[in-house]
Amino acid sequence: MKKIIMLIISIILIFGLVACNDNAPSDQNKEVKEQEQTNESSTNETPGNIDFTGKTLNVVTTSESYVPLFEKFTEETGAKVEFLSMSSGEVISRIKAEGGKPMADLWFGGGIDAFMQAKEDGILEQYTSPEIETVLPQYKDSEGYWLSKGITVVGFMVNPTLLEEKNLEVPKSWKDLADAKYKDEIIMSNPSISGTNYAVVKGLIDLYGEEEAWNYFQKLNDNIPFYGKRGGDPQEKVVAGEFAIGIIPVAKKPFDIASENGLEIIWPEEGIPWVPEGVAIFKNGEGVDVAKAFVDFMLKDENQELLAELDGKDGAQMIKPGIKGYEIGLPEDKLITQDLSTFGTLRESILNKWQEVTKDKESR
Template identity: 60%
Template sequence: MKNTSKILILLLIFSMILSLAACQKKEASDDEGEIQEEIANEGENADLEGTTLNIVATSESYKEFFDKFTDETGIKVEFISMSSGELLSRVKAEEGKPMADIWFGGGLDAFMEAKEEGLLESYISKESEDIPAEFKDPEGYWIGKGLTIVGLLVNKDILEENNLPMPTSWKDLTNPVYKDEIIMSNPAISGTNYAAVNGLLQMMGEEEGWKFFEELDKNIPYYAKRGKDPQLKTMEGEFAIGIIPADKSAFDLQEEQNVEVVFPEDGIPWVPEGVAIFKNSQNLEGAKAFIDFMLSKENQQILAQIDGKDGAQMVKPGVEGYDLGVPEKRFIKQDLSSFGKDREPILERWSELVGDK
């Protein structure tokens, strides 16, 4: 009996030694795996160092952000600024030979259409896991980086000179007293103004919405061909009211000029800003590295501080942007899928409505 007990004790001790050894081996294996992963990542960056990444962005304000990417990866960034509608037309015309690797910023409608046209490359970054489903393509063809909020910029000097009332709602803009005093960009070119058109149609309904735009058109002498023109021309006093992306740059003007940013009481249109990799990218691995870089929490926070357009509200949880005082309860309840599928019919009807203005 005693011998049996001794044998059992010895077996137990032996089993414990084997378990301990196995745990130590697993820990060593895990550590080795992490080290090898770090080495592999460093190797990837080393392979990409000295290459060039071409980016088309909606603004030149991203240069500091792109420089940070270069500092961290050694990948040089060349970029140009272009509106989303203009870029989409250019990419279609390229017929499989894109002018850049990364498409950075612009209304989601253009990205949705580009996906349908087969112009984008699929890539699902590990950094995108916590971004809500409504702000990313399930197949990885585009991802949102922030929201563009649509509002009004009002030149108070012009209002005073012409004895005009301060507008507080979208329907106010149909008042005949504002004839030739309102400017907005062509929604076929500007993602922001397409967001305004789509969002207001969803808020008002098709019939009432198109009646509104018919009346609004009477007060608009022409439609700008650049997304930033409404802000610039309102600031310069050419117009009393501009329909704009209500970003930090617009709020900064309030301290420098006699202008005011107005969020209409009857609803605020909004749209996610997209980012995507072009199909047939010349630097595909560099483009993937940029997406990973952009979506990290640290860099999302930096991006929020660099570009006020993204600062109103970021899409990555835990990232704080600029507090622009946006009354989020006024955000229009929008079906984002309509931004892509309804783009062509909306723009066709818009063209019929306004003609060659």
């Protein structure tokens, strides 16, 4: 009996605490917005060549492959770099869940759709780097909230041996993938999590128009047993022999892996979806100034080339003209004409519709 009374008292006390707590974040945001207005004028200043020894730059990024770039930055500025790798959709989700507090200082990589949404949600810092002049206009936000570090293009990774075992030919086009003969052989990732796969959905909508695109996805959905929970899933599962066809972001590394494992990379005939990968600075992070310095750093030509190397991208995938990259045979003309402006604004509705279409695969 005593225990129950104690429990009830504690609960009442704590609910009181919780109720108070709930008000706090919104107060915080209001305060911050006010501060922002007074600071706007000063955001266009560039930080000079400052020494950041002792400071840490916290980064969320999409993979572990940028360590050499981070290390070079540390060498030059003395700032330590800590990073966590996460798909772009996950970043937004977590920030939302945690009430808008920034997870890090710098957001490096991930589908631009998530960045656009983040800009709408007001969690990005505005910054125009002096180096940004030479970047092509479609690769930077006009208001300076984000820029790109290159585009990711989409293709198929195919296991011809596995297909041969089933007497199937290697698919060459999007239309092929919808053919029922490939049932259970295809894997793609959940576009809510993976920016690349979101680009696939958006890209095909832009290519075929809404109605036809959604019909297509219905058919494609029948061929996919389940959706991967990370952007990198399809490639690795095809390599592991679990699936014959994976919809993947294409770069040099996949080409290398393909040749090592007897796989093929296919550029789909009708068109190649693509998405710029974003780079942005989180508002209210502790290392905002270090992040700004990093943006300057990364826009220098020599670092752009390093980036191309790390990403295994073709020069055509970089944001500044004339940067040397790898030759991976990207047929530039096949890039779908996408409406980038709606990439972000339509994100929510597209994802909702997608969830409906694939309802049988996810239990949502």
